[in-house]
Amino acid sequence: MAHSYTPGLKVLKKTLFKKERILPLKGKVLVEKGDSLSPDTIVASTNLPGNVQMLKVNNILNIEPRDVVDCLVVKEGDNVKKGDIIAETPGVFGMFKSSVESPVDGTIESISDSTGRVVVREAPIPVEVDAYVSGTVDKVIEKEGIILKSDAAFIQGIFGIAGEKRGELTLISNNPSEELTADQITKDMAGKILIGGSFLSLEAYKKAMDCKVAGIVVGGFNYYDLKAVLGYDLGVAITGTEKLPTALIVTEGYGSIPMSNATFNLLKSNDGNDASVNGATQIRAGVIRPEIVIPIKGGSDTEDSLSKEPEGIQEGSTVRVIRSPNFGKIGIVTSLPSELNKMESETMVRVAEISIDGKNTLIPRANLEMVELQ
């Protein structure tokens, strides 16, 4: 049978979810292999080098850089408090002295006789990494962090904003084609992850942020509304660091697009369960898609029986068209001709023949996406 590979997004009822939880710099790992973890468990911590203050001592004292050393009252490695004198001129008969005070608490890191600058480093900045998802420690990476594992349902979105959040999944829309509207969002939804259908308007998203909703999973959102949320035009899809109270995970794309049945049904079946979501997206080499992880209570560490690599499009596959014309429509593959076909644009491409609403049409294979994983 003809076969074509199309990378689809994962929608897995149960999988052995693994995640690296790594420090930005080497530090201390606080858990051991096999330990149970809740999403808030701190698994590793370290101290980032503190900020640096550079003092132009020669300028302040109005002396040559090489003379700075003679005026210093501290040496490299000394601890200083804010307001402590760092350097002082002898003055005239002990009077009319000029001095330089430390602007911060810190340590004298270096003294330069070529530029006359003194570097004061502030106290280290503690950094902690939490588990993000409940599960167990699969592997400890010495001084760096851990790999966590958890039996979980796992769904990837196509695009998201804001970083990691967690909360209880709460079904709002009754079906995948229904819009999640502002009037459906209330204050008692604070800290929850809402499941919508085809669309979320800007008004509804703003209301969710006001109500401190932790996250929203929805089929579509308008590209041009992102500017009102982010404050800038999103030029490249690299997100995750936005400081927003509500993470947004779009499963299908920009515009109003019904959520795929597989995604909607899996989310619906987990209504009321705890989930962790991450809106971080990076559409470049080393692609990162936003994710929804729903740990399965009492799950064992079985290998992922239901997950499988996407097999690619075959005759009989259910696919979605991901580019105009027919954007967002679902169809069944009736054949996969091997020869190149000329499209209306005169582009020569490999195509699939798709039955959409009972009518057969040729679509470039590059414009199709598998939507239903059984």
Added chain:
Amino acid sequence: MSKKIKSILATDCGSTTTKAILIEWKDDRYRLTFRGEAPTTVEAPFEDVTKGVLNAVMEVEELSGRTILDGDKIITPDDGSKGVDIYVSTSSAGGGLQMMVAGVVKSMSGESAERAALGAGSIVMDVLASNDGRLPHEKITRIRQLRPDMILLSGGTDGGTTTHVMELAEILAAANPRPRLGQNYKLPVIYAGNNKAQDSIRDTLGEISDLDIVDNIRPVLEQENLEPSRDKIHDLFMEHVMAQAPGYKKLMSWTDAPIMPTPGAVGSLIEMIAKKEGISVVGVDIGGATTDIFSVFEEKFNRTVSANLGMSYSICNVLAESGLDNVLRWVPFDINRSELTNRIGNKMIRPTTVPQSLEELVIEQAIAREALRLSFIQHKAFATSLKGVQSERTISDAFEQSSSGQSLVNMMDLDLLVGSGGVLSHAPRRQQSARMLIDAFMPEGITQLAVDSIFMMPQLGVLANIDKKELKDDASQAALEVFDNDCLIRLGTCITPVGNAKPKSKMADVVMSFKDGSSKTIEIIEGSIETLEVPYEEVKVTITPSRGIDVGAGKGETLDSVIYGGVVGLIFDGRNRPITLSKDSSERIDSLLNWSNAVDEYPKGDLF
């Protein structure tokens, strides 16, 4: 003629695809004979670049019927029936070479350092300068965040004051930057500044970095000396950055010449062509994420990377930077604006889709025009004469507004414009590529247009750079012959008179004499485009511009020249410069339709 090199295998390991080409000596010249490609295997689960290389080479083997591999080894030399004489490669996998540069004055040593880094084929993540307006702690935070592959530090003229460049060195030391790849080696830092500061630089940076010191990039204000820095960047790219990437140590042991960063190789080829032919060249490679522009004007080479102007990953940024109106001005039909932005957004998040309908193709090519136009604006601003140079002025100069730092890019001097990248190389009709290049770059006078159909320039660039004495001559001959015969698809020549002209007035008469002895005259009318089908062969022309109009010989001056046709032919562009489109929607659409139909750009139907 007997050749030392009878066959050459060359690969380019890109972020997504590894491309292999086979060049053979046949019928007394070098020709590209076969090519193959396979997905790049730098990332998990393979994590070994050589696997993708072997797969691409295997495709070449299958197509050519020639045995090149013995297991996972490339057979050398060519014994007549199997193997190849040399193997070379370029690489931009794993994000290419990412650098940070620093200079005392942003527009002087900072810019020279940036030019050296770009010319070597790197992406410049940031330019740090004493006068960039950032406070020391802001600079330190930035260095820490960026984690470049290497840093180039410059500043000060030889023997001059050392204070400022030392301040920069101290900022680097305080940041104690770590390399992007690998936790277990020190970050390479190249110092190319004031020679008087070298010892102090060693004291400050020697411990915390892997420091190399080369000749000053600006030994005196009037002179830029980029070569030592560029060479050192290439060496370090091999020794440090590449050595950290999975499988590269093995790949390096296979090649007969150092692996070059892909854009570095392309730049060096363009530089070589310009030098050999004595011409001015602009080359552009528009990709999914970035657009690279290379130019040689007045024998000076420049490269810029517009990091966020591209046709898929960065397509929304093109929209954000140009504005929807600027994109839509190239579209000859009305379209719902909100729906269009969602469509473009969807191309960004699903970057591999292709335009199926004609409407989608026209929109995509409108966006390409804007991406190219914006990238070229950035290039023109960067490709300048040296800034900060004082020149002696005579009384006659006092009336001219010229100063140092003027753009070297002069469109009237441009001889050859080469495009590559999916949207230009794979446009369904070559006329579309020609129109995109002309509309975005707006060439003036006589300009030859071409596209690199399969983006072979990287492999040819590294081939042209082989410096083993016994191979050098054959390798560079092979690079040039394949470039001329197989790499470029000659679109034709664009003739554009410029100057003050009334609408629909005659701008120039063009008298053409063809190879078969026939001749033809064409009038170029303001506001119109015309084409003439002429294959890639010599055409003698005499162009007589109207009063106040210039085609390259000066206003109103007649120009005699030899030009070439191509797959599109000769294009007579009377749209003056800059190309302006009417604010009135129906007038604009009329013009667009007329121009498209004049070059047979799109298929006739409902839209055209």
